[in-house]
Amino acid sequence: MASYHFLLFFLVAAFAISEADGKKKLSTDFYCSSCPELLSIVNEGIISAIKKETRIGASLLRLHFHDCFVNLGGPSWKVGLGRRDSITANRSDANNSIPAPFLDLSALKTNFANQGLSVNDLVVLSGAHTIGLARCVNFRAHIYNDSNINALYAKTLQSKCPRSGNDNVHEPLDYQTPTHFDNLYFKNLLAKKVLLHSDQELFNGSSTTDNLVKKYATNNDAFFKAFAKSMVKLSSIKPLTGNKGQIRLNCRKAN
Ligand code: HEM
Ligand SMILES: *[C@@H]1O[C@H](CO)[C@@H](O)[C@H](O)[C@H]1NC(C)=O
Ligand SMILES: *[C@@H]1O[C@H](CO)[C@@H](O)[C@H](O)[C@H]1NC(C)=O
Ligand SMILES: *[C@@H]1O[C@H](CO)[C@@H](O)[C@H](O)[C@H]1NC(C)=O
Ligand SMILES: *[C@@H]1O[C@H](CO)[C@@H](O)[C@H](O)[C@H]1NC(C)=O
Numbered sequence: 717m718a719s720y721h722f723l724l725f726f727l728v729a730a731f732a733i734s735e736a737d738g739k740k741k742l743s744t745d746f747y748c749s750s751c752p753e754l755l756s757i758v759n760e761g762i763i764s765a766i767k768k769e770t771r772i773g774a775s776l777l778r779l780h781f782h783d784c785f786v787n788l789g790g791p792s793w794k795v796g797l798g799r800r801d802s803i804t805a806n807r808s809d810a811n812n813s814i815p816a817p818f819l820d821l822s823a824l825k826t827n828f829a830n831q832g833l834s835v836n837d838l839v840v841l842s843g844a845h846t847i848g849l850a851r852c853v854n855f856r857a858h859i860y861n862d863s864n865i866n867a868l869y870a871k872t873l874q875s876k877c878p879r880s881g882n883d884n885v886h887e888p889l890d891y892q893t894p895t896h897f898d899n900l901y902f903k904n905l906l907a908k909k910v911l912l913h914s915d916q917e918l919f920n921g922s923s924t925t926d927n928l929v930k931k932y933a934t935n936n937d938a939f940f941k942a943f944a945k946s947m948v949k950l951s952s953i954k955p956l957t958g959n960k961g962q963i964r965l966n967c968r969k970a971n
Contacts, residue, residue, distance in 0.1 A: 773847060774847045774848030774849070777847070778848065780950070780951065781950065782810075801967070801970070803962055813831075816914070817850070817855065818913055819917070820917055821917040821922055824838055825838060831953050832949075832953065833953075835928070836942070838918070839928040841943070843901050843939055843943055845889040845890065845901050845911075846897055846898055846901040847889070847894060847895060848888070849887060849894070850886065850912060851883060852877035852882050852884065856877055859877060860879060865908050865909075865916065866907060866909045869891070873887060888911070889901070889910070889911050889912070889915075891904065899933060899935075899936045899939045902933035903933045905919040905933070906930070
């Protein structure tokens with residue numbers, strides 16, 4: 717459980733800077749006087765949720781990423797903090813904005829650049845795939861058709877994810893420690909043992925991203941620091957502040 721502490725730290729930090737009710741700018745101290753206990757309450761809530769189901773950490777992290785790229789709406793933990801919610805939800809917008817696992821490096825770069833995120837942000841934030849799972853349908857092409865994958869690793873996965881069918885079989889994004897937030901994802905990239913085509917694109921002969929991957933594979937501390945920084949950047953994309961958006965009464969739908 718200890719390795720989740722870092723994850724908890726940045727989840728709390730990222731959401732704290734997202735509080736924006738009534739203010740035109742995001743700030744870290746919005747609840748300083750109105751709710752000084754906020755951060756410890758959120759922290760305790762997340763810890764107890766992860767104790768019950770370890771994948772909750774991965775789910776929250778992925779949700780945060782997707783919610784910052786498009787206006788998918790506000791789940792309850794966010795409403796609780798008072799960040800304003802979207803009035804709209806646009807499925808095709810979501811389909812277009814969220815990067816797909818079959819994208820190549822240049823498309824991934826463009827996708828992130830469209831949100832004001834750098835190549836370093838792309839590599840660092842992809843390190844989130846150190847936790848959580850992906851479905852067969854999302855990694856099938858990589859394990860059957862790509863050449864840049866360790867042969868034995870591919871074979872093991874093929875035994876679980878057939879050429880057709882079993883689309884919803886889940887496998888860990890980090891085959892070594894799928895519930896620990898660490899830099900093994902980057903070591904897996906060096907060994908060509910990652911699940912998604914889009915992941916391996918980050919270490920596939922492009923010197924810029926290859927060097928970043930090597931750096932984070934050898935320096936866990938550098939990864940953690942860079943990840944916290946890029947998450948703050950991620951959480952400040954297109955926030956709804958001031959009188960924009962609304963606070964949903966039912967977090968599943970606009971008022
Ligand atoms: C770089 C482009 C990215 C692509 C193409 C991508 C794609 C995917 C895909 C296909 C899955 C598996 C979904 C499924 O099969 O159900 C996944 C899972 C996940 N992604 Fe990403 N992702 C990207 C970046 C990110 C970023 C920036 C974050 C967070 C900072 C993130 C966090 C996660 C997490 C935590 C999971 C596991 C979710 C779970 O187990 O419930 N991803 N991603
Ligand atoms: C969005 O993607 C989903 C899943 O691939 C698909 O079922 C849906 O038709 C798409 N919707 C739009 C509006 O593009
Ligand atoms: C949804 O987003 C697409 C672009 O992805 C845009 O063409 C369309 O007009 C939007 N629909 C609504 C209802 O806003
Ligand atoms: C793999 O490539 C073949 C030949 O191009 C194609 O027919 C097949 O659909 C691909 N498989 C996957 C899972 O993408
Ligand atoms: C990158 O990976 C793909 C497999 O998806 C491979 O076909 C291609 O040759 C690789 N590119 C480089 C520059 O190694």
